[in-house]
Amino acid sequence: MNTDFKYGFWGYFRFYYSILGSRLYLFIALNILVGLLDGVGLALFVPLITMLFDSGAAGSGSIGNVKYLSDALAALNIPLNMSGILLVVALLFSVKGLIRFIQMQFFFRMRFLFIKKIRAAMLQQLNDISYSGFLQLDAGKIQNNLTTEISNLFASMSGYFYTIQYAGILITYYLLAFAANFQFATLVIISGVLSNLLFKKVFSKTQKLSGDVSQKGNFFSSFLIQAVTHFRYLKATNYFKRYLKKLRTVVDETEQLNLKMGRLQALSEGMKEPVAIIVIGTVIYIQFRFFPGSNKSTILVSLLLFYRSLSQLSLLQTSWQHFIQNTGSVRSVTRMIKQMNQLREPPGTLQEEPADIGSIELTDVAVQYDTMTILENVSLSIPLNQTVAFVGESGSGKTTLAHVIIGLIPPTSGSVLIGNRSIETMNLPSYRDKIGYIAQDPVVFNDTIFNNVTFFAPPSPENNARFRNAVRDASLETFIASLPNREQTHVGDNGIYISGGQKQRLSIARELYKNCSLFVLDEATSALDSATENSIQQNLDLLHGNRTVIIIAHRLATIKKADIIYVIKNKTIQARGTFDTLSRESELFRNMIAAQQY
Numbered sequence: 001m002n003t004d005f006k007y008g009f010w011g012y013f014r015f016y017y018s019i020l021g022s023r024l025y026l027f028i029a030l031n032i033l034v035g036l037l038d039g040v041g042l043a044l045f046v047p048l049i050t051m052l053f054d055s056g057a058a059g060s061g062s063i064g065n066v067k068y069l070s071d072a073l074a075a076l077n078i079p080l081n082m083s084g085i086l087l088v089v090a091l092l093f094s095v096k097g098l099i100r101f102i103q104m105q106f107f108f109r110m111r112f113l114f115i116k117k118i119r120a121a122m123l124q125q126l127n128d129i130s131y132s133g134f135l136q137l138d139a140g141k142i143q144n145n146l147t148t149e150i151s152n153l154f155a156s157m158s159g160y161f162y163t164i165q166y167a168g169i170l171i172t173y174y175l176l177a178f179a180a181n182f183q184f185a186t187l188v189i190i191s192g193v194l195s196n197l198l199f200k201k202v203f204s205k206t207q208k209l210s211g212d213v214s215q216k217g218n219f220f221s222s223f224l225i226q227a228v229t230h231f232r233y234l235k236a237t238n239y240f241k242r243y244l245k246k247l248r249t250v251v252d253e254t255e256q257l258n259l260k261m262g263r264l265q266a267l268s269e270g271m272k273e274p275v276a277i278i279v280i281g282t283v284i285y286i287q288f289r290f291f292p293g294s295n296k297s298t299i300l301v302s303l304l305l306f307y308r309s310l311s312q313l314s315l316l317q318t319s320w321q322h323f324i325q326n327t328g329s330v331r332s333v334t335r336m337i338k339q340m341n342q343l344r345e346p347p348g349t350l351q352e353e354p355a356d357i358g359s360i361e362l363t364d365v366a367v368q369y370d371t372m373t374i375l376e377n378v379s380l381s382i383p384l385n386q387t388v389a390f391v392g393e394s395g396s397g398k399t400t401l402a403h404v405i406i407g408l409i410p411p412t413s414g415s416v417l418i419g420n421r422s423i424e425t426m427n428l429p430s431y432r433d434k435i436g437y438i439a440q441d442p443v444v445f446n447d448t449i450f451n452n453v454t455f456f457a458p459p460s461p462e463n464n465a466r467f468r469n470a471v472r473d474a475s476l477e478t479f480i481a482s483l484p485n486r487e488q489t490h491v492g493d494n495g496i497y498i499s500g501g502q503k504q505r506l507s508i509a510r511e512l513y514k515n516c517s518l519f520v521l522d523e524a525t526s527a528l529d530s531a532t533e534n535s536i537q538q539n540l541d542l543l544h545g546n547r548t549v550i551i552i553a554h555r556l557a558t559i560k561k562a563d564i565i566y567v568i569k570n571k572t573i574q575a576r577g578t579f580d581t582l583s584r585e586s587e588l589f590r591n592m593i594a595a596q597q598y
C-alpha cells in the first residue's frame with residue numbers, strides 16, 4: 001500500500017491503485033462504457049429530431065456533423081424511421097442497464113476488497129508495532145481510524161471514480177454537442193469553466209473542514225472508550241456528569257464542523273442549477289443576438305445535450321464534493337499507517353526460540369522515558385527455572401524491569417541476554433509464546449470463562465482437561481461450580497460481572513493453561529483474601545524449580561521461597577539474596593519487613 005503520495009488528483013489515484021491494483025482499470029472501463037452507451041443512446045434522438053424538423057427522412061436533414069449517426073444506422077440496415085430508431089435506443093439503454101448492473105456488483109466487490117484489505121493491513125500493523133511505539137499512539141485514534149475513517153476512505157474513492165464516470169458521460173455529450181454546433185458549444189463551455197471558479201472556493205473550504213472532522217472523530221473515540229471502560233467509577237462518583245460535558249463539547253464541535261460542511265454542500269447544491277441555467281441562457285442570448293443566422297435545429301440538438309448534461313454535471317459536482325468531504329479520512333488513515341510502520345518492532349531473527357529460554361542476564365541496564373531516568377546500572381541474573389522477586393517502593397521501577405526482560409521496553413543502554421542471546425536479535429513473538437504475564441490490572445475479555453482461560457481454544461478432550469487443571473490450580477473450581485452456566489458463563493466487559501479477586505484468578509488460570517517457560521507475576525494475588533492467596537501460592541510453588549518465575553510483590557510474605565530477591569531503590573538494585581540472607585544483612589529489607597508488621 002502506497003501511503004507516500006501527494007494529496008492531488010493523481011496522488012489519490014496512485015493510493016487507490018496501490019490497494020486495488022488493476023481492478024481499478026476495469027472499474028474505470030465499466031464506468032466509461034456506461035457513459036458511452038448513455039451518450040450514444042441519447043445521440044440517437046438526433047436523427048429523430050432531424051425527422052421532426054425536416055418532416056422527412058432522418059438521413060436527409062442537415063444536422064451538423066451528427067449526420068454520420070443516421071448514416072451509421074443506414075449502413076446497419078436499420079430502417080430510418082421512428083420505430084426503427086426507438087428500437088435501437090431501447091436496446092442500447094437495456095445494454096447500458098446490464099453493464100450498470102455488472103458495474104454496481106463490481107463496485108460492491110471492490111468495496112469489500114478495499115475495506116478488508118486496509119483493515120487487515122492495519123490490524124497486522126497493530127500486531128507488529130512495539131509496545132513503546134504503542135505508547136505513542138492514542139486508543140481513540142486507533143479505534144476511529146479502523147472503523148469510521150476506513151469506511152469514509154472508501155466513500156472518498158467512490159466519490160473519486162464516480163466523478164470520472166460522470167466526466168466520461170459529460171465529455172461524450174459535449175463532443176456530440178460540438179459536432180452539432182461548434183460555435184454554440186464553445187460558448188457554453190467557456191462560460192461553464194468560468195462559473196466553475198465559484199465552486200472551487202467551496203471545495204477547498206470543504207477539504208479543510210474534512211480534515212478537522214477526522215481529528216475531532218479521533219478525540220471523540222478516545223473519550224468514548226474511556227467513558228465505557230471507566231463507566232463503573234464514573235457512575236459511582238457521579239463524575240459521569242462532568243465527563244459528559246467533555247464528551248458533549250467534542251460532539252458539539254464535531255457537529256459544528258459537519259454543519260459548516262453541510263452549509264457548503266447546500267450552497268453548492270443550490271448554486272448548481274441556477275448557475276448552469278444562467279450560463280446556458282446567456283449563451284443562447286448571445287448566440288441569437290449576435291449571430292442571428294445560426295442554424296436553429298443544430299442549436300436545438302446542442303441544447304438538448306447541454307440540458308441533459310446538466311443533471312450529469314450536478315452528479316459530477318456531488319461526487320466530487322463527496323470525494324473532497326472524505327479526503328480528511330484518507331489523510332488521517334494514511335498518516336496513521338505511516339506512523340504505525342515507523343513504530344514496528346524490529347523483526348529480529350526468524351528462527352523459533354527454544355522452549356527452554358535459558359538463563360537471563362542483565363548488565364548495566366538503564367531505562368529512560370523521554371529524559372527521565374527510571375533505572376540505571378541494573379545488573380542481575382536469573383538462572384533457568386529459578387524464582388526471583390523484585391521488591392521496592394511504589395514507582396521504583398519493578399514493572400519496568402520486568403518489561404525489559406520480556407522485551408516490551410528496549411533498554412536505553414546495557415545488555416539483556418536471554419539464554420546467552422541478545423534480546424535485540426531474538427524472535428520476540430516466539431519468545432513471548434513462552435511467557436505467561438499476569439499484570440497488575442487483571443486482563444479479562446468479554447467472553448465466557450472457558451474462552452478467557454483457554455484464550456479461545458476449541459473445546460476438545462485435551463483442552464478441556466488442561467482447562468480443568470488450570471482452574472483447579474488457580475482456585476476457581478468452586479466458583480465455577482456455583483454458576484448456573486459453569487464455564488460457559490460470560491464475565492462481561494472487562495469482567496464487570498465478577499469480583500476483583502475472581503478476575504485475578506481468571507488471569508492466573510489463563511497463564512497456567514498456557515504452560516509457559518517464564519512466568520511474570522506482577523502483584524498477581526494482591527486482590528485475594530489470605531486463604532485463597534495461600535491456596536494459589538501453594539499451586540504456584542509447584543512451578544518452583546520447573547519454570548522461571550519473576551514475582552513482583554509488595555506483600556513480602558508471598559516471596560519467602562524465592563531463590564533470589566532483588567531490592568530496588570533509587571533507580572537501581574540496592575540488595576540481593578534470599579529472604580533469610582536479606583533479613584540478616586540488609587537494613588533496607590529489614591525496614592521493609594518492619595513496615596509490614598503491625
Ligand SMILES: Nc1ncnc2c1ncn2[C@@H]1O[C@H](COP(=O)(O)OP(=O)(O)OP(=O)(O)O)[C@@H](O)[C@H]1O
Binds near residue numbers: 135392394396397
Ligand atoms: N510509559 C511511561 N512513560 C513515562 N513514565 C513511565 C511510563 N511507565 C512508567 N513510567 C514511570 O516509571 C516509573 C516506574 O514505574 P513502574 O511501573 O516500573 O514502577 P513499579 O515499581 O512497578 O510501581 P508499582 O509498585 O506502583 O507498580 C514511575 O515513576 C512511572 O511513573
